[in-house]
Amino acid sequence: MPQQENPVSHLLWCMLLALRCAHNDTPFTSESARRKFLSQWLTGARKVPTFSGMAREFTTLRELLGKDKKNRSTEF
DSSP states (O other): OOTTSOHHHHHHHHHHHHHHHHHHHSOOOSHHHHHHHHHHHHHHHTTSGGGTTOHHHHHHHHHHHTSOHHHHHTTO
16 A cells, blocks of 8 residues: 555555455454454554554554444344
């Protein structure tokens, strides 16, 4: 992605790419496994200089990953 792209868009793109690559290596067997992978990925990504200054975005993503399963199932 070009540098002038929105940093949040870049973070989300990298998350999707990491998720896809991990799934290709070892397919996820559950939603919780997928969420655990993303949570661990966020921990590592937070240390990358490209994503410095994005603490609020990381917090929001972690909150979304931790949402109660019941809340997600009633949204549909």
